Amino acid sequence: MPKIVLLGATGYTGRLTAEVLTARGAAPVLAGRNGPALEKMAADLGGARTAVADVTDPASVRALLDRGDVLVTTVGPFLRHGRPALAAAIAAGAHYIDSTGEGPFIRTVFEHDDQARAAGAGLLTAFGFDYVPGNLAAGLALREAPTAARVDVGYFIESPGTSGGTRASMAGMLFESGFALRSGQVVAERTGAHLRSFDVGGKRLTGTSIPGSEHFALTRSYPNLREVDVFLGLPPLAAQGLRFGSRLTSVVARVPVLKRGFNDALARAVKGSTGGPGAEARGRTRTWVVAEARDDAGKSLTSVTLAGGDPYDFTAAIMAWAAETALGGGLLDSGALGPVDAFGLDALHTAALDAGWTRHPAAPTS
Incomplete structure (x- = not known):
């Protein structure tokens, strides 16, 4: 059975x-x-x-x-x-x-x-x-704007806690390539290559571009899409720091021996099995996902905001x-x-x- x-x-x-x-x-x-x-x-x-x-x-x-x-x-x-x-x-x-x-x-x-x-x-x-809510918000936006050619998705977290596994995963991606959907094809693109702001509950919040499943998944249901970007909300200084830091790590990543050495060091330093936030801490966390659909000229057609609780x-x-x-x-x-x-x-x-x-x-x- x-x-x-x-x-x-x-x-x-x-x-x-x-x-x-x-x-x-x-x-x-x-x-x-x-x-x-x-x-x-x-x-x-x-x-x-x-x-x-x-x-x-x-x-x-x-x-x-x-x-x-x-x-x-x-x-x-x-x-x-x-x-x-x-x-x-x-x-x-x-x-x-x-x-x-x-x-x-x-x-x-x-x-x-x-x-x-x-x-x-x-x-x-x-x-x-990571990354069901963005796929859902984008799907709802594209239902309302089926002719859209572009979708931007932003993820935002208030009072986040992180598990050891999350920290280990983040460390493991420092020297890996990002990607985005361009002209209907998934292409390599540096993480943090783009910054943009979103309206989240009346506030303008900044996000920096990251690789997600939306780049691969959305065109299967919405073949008209030509461009998809996914953004992680960060304070402006942190977003800029990630943007410039990714330039440095992309240089290291081009040298296999350096990349391997840094990854091995990170694997030793950042352990995955170290627990995570307790129920009380998770109860304080709030999350939002915004998906905006645009036409070929970049004009906004519709925006969908979803709100939830703790990511874990x-x-x-x-x-x-x-x-x-x-x-x-x-x-x-x-x-x-x-x-x-x-x-x-x-x-x-x-x-x-x-x-x-x-x-x-x-x-x-x-």
Whole structure:
């Protein structure tokens, strides 16, 4: 009988996801490398199956899966640890969902589109706060402005907390290339190459350009799109700092021995499994995503603003929903999928509303 397998269950995001799945009545198999920790967690959740698997032993990950299963993986940084789970899902003909926010790994998943289609598997990458809300907001904007040729998406967080895994992922991307959608094609572009401001609840907030899943995913449902940019909200000085810092790291990245040395040093210095913000801290966090659709001339056609709570809570909730829906045959296609073409705009919107997101009126920006 098909099942949900949660790999990385004892990690910070993994535990939150396991709690949501259990609360929804699902019975995930809790998988990870620490058997005693898995057994304790299973007991804490009222009983669950467990399985020991380690991404450094790809065969152990492959052994978790059968055709029709759903693999949810939170094992990051994904650039270092993500490929074995991806390969195992495709080989098994299982559906795959991950929590990455790492642009280069998102590209890797979409590069496996043909293999996944041949296997009958659906691949859903970056299926959390990074980058489901932006895909949803853009889809709602494009429903209102179907002739739009450009979409800009901005992510903004107030009172954020970060987990060890998030910090490790951010460190791992310092020397990696960014990308953007230009003339209908995803092309390399330095992270932080562009700054722009958005109207968020009557305030003008600054964002700096980053790679996201929107660049790959949106054109599948909206083939008229020619340009997509995704921005991360930062204070103006921090945004400028990222912009200029990315110029320096892009120089280092061109020298393989330097890039490897810096990445190894960062991997030693920034550990992933160090927990994250507690429930009280997460309760103080607020998030907004803005999507603006423009025409060929750059004229704003419509703007959609969505507001939510903590990114980690949303990631756990939306991955749990996606896993249950996929297990029940609710995927609309196979291959590497964006959130909209995986489930449809209306179903995705309903799931986001159930996870605490709301739509707010927003004035078009210039």
